[in-house]
Amino acid sequence: MSDDASDIVREGLAGHLVRLWRYGLVLSSSRETAEDLVQATCVRALERSGQFQPGTKLDRWLFSILNSIWKNEIRSQKIRQGAGLVDAEEVLTTDGAANIETNILARQVLTEVQSLPEVQRVTVFLVYAEGLTYKEAAGTLDVPIGTIMSRLAAARAKLGQLNEAAPARGKETDRRK
């Protein structure tokens, strides 16, 4: 049983690296820290692979590990070092002129979301970008479902107000996928 679990983790990790990195980036706003988080998550997940329950979603499990490493080990250290939350625009600026040309709306959305408090931003990311259910997000962030709901409500109220301030904004875009 736990051998199965270990195999699933070992073989499944590769397929989630990029999304783990993105989650690390959303949490830390730092590319280097995002890589550190992926590294620590891989090591921890392999160590504890016997605890993974086959049949459940591996990515959710990995997200929880990454989140707890961030919350318990890295975040406070960053803040203590004064190396914490850097300028969002800088971090979220993608390389390559083509991206800049074709993704103005997407970049604008990222900038808006980045202006939210960290807990709201992370909740929005997990629920609306990663597609976690409220319950899954609550499990990943280790908070009650009610907290997830109030963070989403606060975030959407804030973004809705931004809309009213700039009523001409286009709200929809065609999905690429």
Place this chain on the structure above:
Amino acid sequence: MSSWRDRGPVTDEDLVAYLDGQLAGEEAEYLEREVNVDRALEARLELLRGGKRPFADAYDLLLRDAPDARLKQILKLAIDPPPPPVVELEPSVQETARAPRAETEPWGGWRMLAAAAVLLAVFSGGLIFSRFMNLPGELPQVASAPKAMGWRATVAIYQKLFVKETLENTAGDAQSQSVNLRAALSSVGLDLSVEKVSVGPLQFKRADVLNFRGKPLVQVAYLYNGETPVSFCIIKSAKPALEVMAEQREGLNIAHWRSSGYGFMVIGDVPAGALDEIARKLKQRLS
């Protein structure tokens, strides 16, 4: 009937749950009825509806930017960490053993002793040192928290003291440089030539053995383009391998990595890109 309905007025949380399709039929119907008879609630619903964005598309932009190859490498090293002692010894260790150090130190004598005393004090007492420096923005350190500073933080504070003049008069001939380097590296079980550790615009100046919490820490000091002090530091480390990472401490750029049972760092007031390149070359030469 439903529990949330009995809690009182419809909240933003209810409205967002409704917009997200999280409410079951009966609850959704109730909420729709409320919205229909309450203009303020309707306005609130529209405000929250307007707070939706193409979040998934926006965040997909970041996926395209992910350092794919490095992440794979990170996973590979996590699954299969290389065994600790891998760096090969070059044949001339014996030369080092034979060479009497006092005679071959290019900057020997009291200056060396004084420098060593200062260095040992700094490294063994990094905490005390940082308190002494009273760095702006740092919380006062408590004496009972000896693990507060890692080796990179300690090196950064020390490196910050280096200026061009610290290193420009330490030039020795090639042979004494070689003896100096090999003697220092032997403390951590490595043997590398001056050529091997001199990459890009780095000019080797000297190597020292320092003490960080009872462990030898080797500092190879260079001038970058003949101007800026840069150090390449090595310490034994049991931590898992790590790809080259960038960070900043004390206003200095750092590129650090771990492999083969060692922690490595290159530090100096030079652009992060240049340091990264130097670190990668060193890493390659050491593997």
